[in-house]
Amino acid sequence: MNFLLNKIVNINALNLIGVFRNNDGDSFFLLKVKKKKSQLDIIEKFVFSDIESLKSKLDSKVPSVLLFDGKGVLNKKIGLKSETDTEWLKNLDYKSIHYTSYNTQECQFLSFCRATVLDELIALFYKNEIQIIDFYIGGLTAVLVNNLLDKSKLLSNETFLEFDNNTLSTISKPDSERKTENYTIGTTLISNFELPLYGAAINFYVNQSSIVKSQSILIDSEEVIYKKAFEKLGIIILVGFFCLLLASYGLIQYLNYKNATLNLENSYSNKAYSVINDLELQKEKKLKILAETGFSSKEFISFYCYKLTKSIPYVIHFSYLEVYPIKKEIKKTEKVEFDYKIILLKGNTPDETVFNDWIDSLKNEKWLQKLEIVSIKRDKQNISYFELKITIKDV
Secondary structure, three states: OOOOHHHHHHEEEEEEEEEEEEEEEEEEEEEEEEEEOOOEEEEEEEEEEHHHHHOOOOOOOOEEEEEEOOOOOOOOOEEOOOHHHHHHHOOOOOOEEEOOOOOOHHHHHHHHEHHHHHHHHHHHHHHHHEEEHHHEEEEEHHHHHHHHOOEEEEEEOOEEEEEOEEEEEEEOOHHHHHHHOEEEEEOOOEEEOOOHHHHHHHHHOOOOEEEEOOOOOOHHHHHHHHHHHHHHHHHHHHHHHHHHHHHHHHHHHHHHHHHHHHHHOOOOOOOHHHHHHHHHHHHHHHHHHHHHHHHOOOOOOOHHHHHHHHHHHHHHOOEEEEOOOOOOOOOOOOOOOOOOEEEEEEEEEHHHHHHHHHHHHHHHOOOEEEEEEEEEEEOOOOEEEEEEEEEEOOO
C-alpha cells in the first residue's frame, strides 16, 4: 500500500511514531522526516510519556506511520529448511496476530503481537484524531538502515540484530538491564528507539520486498489518498479558475474591440451583416455541440466518479467503470455518438447485504435518475459479480 500511496499522492513529509511498551507503561517516540529527491532527511525527533504531548507536536496535514514494540511483542527466527520451524509457521493463526517479517534466502524473522493489542492502540490514536496510514511490529525495519551504518550488530528498540556479511543472521533480546545506543544518520544522532522508525520511513518510500507485514481493517489508506488528491485538485481548480478568469477578461476586451470594428464596417458596407450572421450561426452550432456532448451539464464527469467511489463500501470492488458509453459501433462515415446519461459499472462483493444497502443508498442520490441491475451472479466461493446501468439527471 505504501508503494501505491507514493504513486498516486506525492507524500514528501512523514511522521514516524514509535510506541514502546514496558511494565512502566508506554513511551512515545516521534521522528519527523522529509524526502528530497532520493535523500531522506530527519527534521525533528522527540520523546514523550503520554499521547497528549505527542499530539501537540504533530502536524495534522502530515500522515503518520506507527511502529509498536516492547511488552507483548515476540520475535522468532524461522529456518526455512527446518521442518519444525516450517510446521510452526504453517500452523500460525494469522487472523489472531499482527506481524512484520524480514525474509532472507535461508530464514524468516518474525515480530508479532496479538491483533487486539495493536487494534486497541490504533483506536486510541484515532480517538485522539491522529491519522495512522500504516504500521510495523517490532524493530526489524532497522535492518534497512544497516546498509548505511554497515554494523555487525544493531540495537533496535531493545532487540539485538546481528549480521553476517550484511545479512541478518540472529535476533535476540538483551539482558534485563535496559540498554541504549546512538547511531549517526547523516549529521543527526538517533537512539536505538528511533533507528527502526527511520527504517520504517525507508520502507515507506522504497517498499522493500524483503519486508512483509499484516494489514489492519482499522486503517483506511484510501481516505488519505482521496483527501490529498482532492486537496491538490482543489488547488488546481482554483488556479485554473483564475487563469480562465484572466483569459476571459482578455477575450472580452478582444471581442469588444472586434465588435466595435464590425459596427464601424457595418455603417459602410452591407457585408458586415453577413459576417455577423455567420458568427451567430457558428455560435449556435458550438452551443449545440456542447449540449450534445454533455458539457453543458452543471456537473463534470469527475463529480459522478467521485460520488460513486466515495459511496462504495470497502467490501465492494469495482472492476469496470465506463462513463458516457458509445451508443453504437464506430464507423468512419458516421459521427461518433455517446450516451451522455449512462454510466456502466461492474464489480464484485462477498457480502450481498452490504451490496443491497449500497444500492439503496445510491437510489437516494439526487443526481441519479434510474439504477438498473443488468446482471448479478454468484460463484462457488459466494462472491457476487454484478453489472449496473446508471442513468443520471441534469444532462
